[in-house]
Amino acid sequence: MVTTSFTASSTTAAGVADAFSLRLTFVLFLTVVVITLFTALLTAPQRDEISEFYLGNRDMSPLRNGLAMCGDYLSAATLLGSTGLVALTGYDGLLYLCGTVVAWMMVLLLIAEPLRNAGKFTLGDALARRLPLQQRQVRLALTVCTLAVCTLYLVAQLVGSIALMTQFVGEPGPNTRMTIVIIIGSIVTIYAAIGGMPGATFIQVVKAVMLVAGVTIVTVMVLNRFNWNVDSLLSSAVAGSNLGDAYLQPGLRYGGGPISKLDFLSLQLAIVLGLAALPHVMMRLLAPRQTRVLRTSVLWAVGLVAFVCLMAGIMGLGATAVVGRETIADIDHKGDAAVLLLAGELGGEFLTAIVSALAFVTLLAVAAGLTLAAASSVAHDLYGEVIRKGKAKETEELGVARIAAVAMGVLAMVIALLAWGTNTATLAFLAFAIAASAILPTIVYSLFWRGFAARGALLSLYGGLACSVLLVLFSPVVSSTPDSVYPNADFAWFPLQNPGIVSIPAGFLLGWLGSFLSPPQDETVYEDFEVRALIGADQR
Template identity: 70%
Template sequence: MVTLAAIDDSSLQLTFVLFLTVVVITLFTALLTAPQRDEISEFYLGNRAMSPLRNGLAMCGDYLSAATLLGSTGLVALTGYDGLMYLGGTTVAWMMVLLLIAEPLHRTGKFTLGDTVALRLPRQQRPVRVALAVCILAIATLYLVAQLVGSVALLTQFTGVPSGTTRTLCVVVIGAFVILYASLGGMPGATVIQIIKAVMLIAGVLFTAGWVLYRFDWNPNALLERAADRSGTGLAFLEPGLRYGGTVSNKLDFLSLELAIVLGLAALPHVLMRLLAPRSSGVLRSSVLWAIGLVGAVCFGAGILGLGATALLGRDAIESTDRTGNASVLLLAHELGGSVLTALLTCLAYLTLLAVAVGLTLAAASSLAHDLYSEVIRKGRASQTEELTVARLSGAVIGTLGILLALVAWGANTATLAFLAFAIAASAILPTIVYTLFWRRFTAKGALLSLYGGLLSSVLLAVFSPVVSSAPASFYPEVDFAWFPLQNPGIVSIPLGFLLGWLGTVLDKGPAEESTAHEEFEVRMLVGADD
């Protein structure tokens, strides 16, 4: 936790003006583009006629959080090669989406993942929809809390540890904007802020990265040599193992984290929802390719920013300000462009937090309204107006829940919360997606075991890990009940989720699903209604 202000007050004042200006403009635009009719398709999917580039920008905006701009840059600044490997995993994750689930899911889905399962398991769809809604709510809430807590962590770079009133005001204001965008704007409103945020993020990161390279005469070797010299570790800074090396536990932790990132992206609720938005599979394919390129560009720029922070400021100066490294990009901006560039990047970080939180809230609200209320409680008899009202109310409830939890957990490590959400997605939802799409024998019992088992195993392993107790950075550092040695449970919970899905299916002695349902699902997955 930062204890002293890292940046001057003038940057904070300029950040406030810039952020308020961007929010007012995007909120006004989102309300103009919001659904004007009581049609759930418009609220859930928005404008399906968007070009691949605009869809790709929206996907990029959905995925890239402030953790990429602040956390990843800080990780590179403090650990060099290991941080760059982490950024590589962030980019590779989109390849998994493209190759594994994007087109089959798009062809078989309607509004949510629950619709795909309903087409595949029509007789027992309701208990699986409930399980999906529970998992999606858990993932979205964790990730949403991480974004709201991150807004406080970002504020500490200017004010030091904020007072209770300041902290509450920061979280409530960001949370209120999230509720407005998600509940009133729906997918059209979320798309507006995602595209604007993605354009600003790409431009801001690449511009600052170019400035760093300019300081070193466009010579990457000079940048690397200077970063190694000022890292305090010499050439070890440019070699693997500085953070995730040494002990077997550290190496397994890195593998577990990378598995959660690479596999978890393909099961994040707001990313899955975005995959259903393009009108055709061809547009989706091009959109994902755009997203891969755009995310790769941002990660490349973030790597340069991390190296530049070490090269220009020194690792000791960064750690003395913030031992997590999250302040490195702001310190670098202040070194390069003073208060103006610092304010621009800080405004960008806040906008990134807001945009990701909107996507998460909308995805969770859609699942609750469509899967839980309309299909389970009302058994498909809810009118579009009724379902839309529930979706808007759900957005407000989820946003309020996120605000309350963020105020309670404001000192939590935001990266830990986000990575746990990735682990749950990869352990619970991904096995269900893969088996639903590609295993003909898959049954509802297997889906339920995979969903609930993946969720519970991820949470329990995290509770009994150094994240919660035994370590200085734990929630409860003064006690020790951590018997699981890794920070991220993915290396255990992900295989367990797949195993439970297989086990539940092979042990299921109930009647098989109708063959006509299998045939319809397979035909739709291979051909699609739009192709």
């Protein structure tokens, strides 16, 4: 899925897997890391050209580019968090998985092709072409939002790597946490700083292939366990849940009242709309040289993501049927251990190690894409266009991009260590809410509204960001509940944990208001932009 649901207290102190699985996981993970790092160094940009660093080899086949999109998007939560959600909540967990596929359909139908046609290296290039008179102010605002989204999501991945380790060793000490974060963060930084887009693409393709193969193997073993009879799987899952027919009916997780239902709707809005505005996903949309390659690539991505989500649903049901819902909940109340327990029951220590190593690799791939997207925005939009006003040399901008990647990695590692104990799902959900509330309105208005003005873009970007953050600060995420950051305080006047249902309309409203209050726009600017966005040209 798109988020990670790991928490600091998600497992018991004893851990889930044994020492042999831990050692085998380490060997498998280290093997993948060594191979991918070596390949990333070989495929790293050989010339001091920013186009190669930002977009890499633009002659990739649609399948390879679709695999990279899939790898850039699906995180360890698809394998662990979403599977566990299905295992614990049945129908509601399956409904949660559907949001991912719907989100990709929106990208395919609304955003992908016109954005690729209008852009160059980053989204800032498309906005600069659409709003040329105040392009530097818009680029600055976009960079701020990009850094906010990438930092939150990257920290969620790094903290998730610590929580994943608790499945083996129980609650880790400070030294263990620091070691894990530094190792994962350093590897990610190398991928982004040295390998650029070619290096990140390779690890994303490897991750996607491994993820598809891994979930297929586990799912086949689940279905074989029940003689390929879906009715038998469902009835066994109902029996294993000890909840009766309620397990396959809506309301088990999100049916606690109107507030709970609104919270779920708010979450799904952020997921469906936020995907189209995630910086690392948008950067991947700009990579194909030809429009037809992009179109086919996104189709591949939609199919692969839908397939993995379907497999995650079957694995979740299989975990409940084979392991039992209460056993899963006793070991891990969030359900992240469900697929590991299922793997242990079906294939023993070896399969558990494979699944665990796969989870670590998924963390690496997503984190590498986020780091690269943040570094590109800082180097190209902030330094190259705002500070140097388009006069920076390519070697100069490339050096800034690599320094920015290192700085981003170090910052994320520091925040991840400080944020230990925070529910990382909150960080990821906030990242999606900011993307949907600040960046998406700017994209949609830029592409499809003739009257959109720079003032509207600035209000959408800054206003959507501020609205999302403020609503979370004054929500139960921060205070008033036992699971809050400050459980003993009570200043949560906003009742929902996910702000999207309010912040997303606010972002669109602010974009409209700012444009409405602006002077009339030059019609020829939009007409030229519209021709390029709708017709485009294959880029050299």
